[in-house]
Amino acid sequence: MSVAVEPRHGNPGALQAIAAEHARSRRRRRLRGLGKHAFLIVVTLLLVAPFYYVVLASFKSSTEIFTYPPKLLPIPPFIGNYQKLLGDTGFLRWMFNTLFVAGTVTLIKVFMDSMAGYALAKLQLTGKRAIFLAMLILLMVPLGALIVPLWALVNWMGLTNTYLALILPPLANPLGVFLMRQFILGLPKDLENAGRLDGLSEFGIYRRIILPLIKPGLVVLAVIIFTDQFMSFIWPLIATSSDDLQVLTVGVAALRSHGGADYGLWSAAAVMSLVPIGVFFFVLQRQFLARSLAGALKQ
């Protein structure tokens, strides 16, 4: 390596050796880069293959689905499964219910959680620490473990088979408050103090100063809540028995359990269920990926 100090006057043999060494390391780096991509491509294919297989099945008639070897491209595509799904089942109604419930919960919760988070972060409240600790401890308790008392409670309130039964219990989840508290704690104090000097009320400070600052956090929170709501199953399953109130997951599960095996219909249902969340993900990729990171904020 000492020859590298004076490359211009060094002997040509050493120069060549250095050049060769460079080329070798470059090649090695490129090879390693290729290895990385090969690994990621294999992982991606493994993860995506199930989707492709189901999309494929959804464009086949029942006999074609059972044909071996399977056709790997659905040409000509058979759209009977989709016609049946949209025409003969309540799929569109389920989809509406899911979007309506998830949308409502998201709207209410983003507003409520950010306010509660502000209160926990900045206001002098008696018992603030106790509330916060209780939320932290119960953060992970799932609705699924609470279905007995929750059902009894909602039944006692006379809410079974109403949209309220689907919307109210998920509002209790403390994750959003928790995230918002952490987020708001990270904001500089000067701004709100300035607001206070200007005679803003606490709500005014929240609305005019805090809210604009935490907008990016709110979008992430909305994505977290909406996705959880979109995927929720056990509570909607037991809270509603009327067909009109079934959400997507409940309706799709009913397709599976009632009537005989209809693989064509099931595959179409699986594909169509993923369309809305897929579109949202494509548009809001960054926020969705941040959903995974929200866990890190918990620390």
Place this chain on the structure above:
Amino acid sequence: MFLFFVVFLVIPVVGTVWWSTQAGGIVGGTTNVGLQNFQRLPDLVGATAAIQNTLIFALLSIPPILIGALAISLVLARVGRGAAAYRFFVYFPVLVPGVVAGLIWLFLTNVDFGLFDNVLRAVGVQPVTWLGSDTALGVLAALDVWRNVGYWAIFFVAAIIGLPQELYQAASLDGASTAKRFWYLTLPLMRRILFFAIVVSTIWGLQVFDTALVLTNGGPGTATTTIIFRVWQYVFGTNDKVGFAAAISLVLIVAILTLTLAQMRLLRSRRGDD
């Protein structure tokens, strides 16, 4: 918010304790039987099988999820071109509701036309009955790996990107190999993150329900009957035993609270203070 938190979370948690001492149906009257439900719980074949299945499920699914996620994230964090596309595809299964995931896996595990058996046929191996009583729980765990590996992979990517680069440069100058850098730098630096991931993925794993309902309906027999599946059966199935349901729920809640508290304690002690 605080009102909802109390009404729909605190009261139900406390309510579970009350219900667990009751016998009878959820709508009819109930009678207080004290701790009898808990005393009888170990003898109930259904209850013990459900707890066992859930624990085995967690043991089968969590190690591959976290190890796989770590492997993916180590590569994904160091890749330049195409990173966004990889992230998109790796994360996509995470957004599939459990019910839909169960449906999708019906198409992979079907004996006549499933993807797995078609691949086996193509390479000349005898097809396998994937959802038989010996394998169904394993398939359910595999489904969970497929659905959750992306979540933790993206989570770890963020952690890895946040690691101090100077340490890695120093290690490179000292001639540490990639494997050594991983073992002596990345792993220790990510200790807290990994611990967090283990606890949270365990808590999630204990809640498995919707995939089991759609893919195998808890069967064959009770091979894939999980805790929440059993709770649901006790309350809304033919046998109206709400006390048992609450008692098993309480076991689950206590397990989850213990894990949460252990995590809070450990993270706090490492940091000194809240």
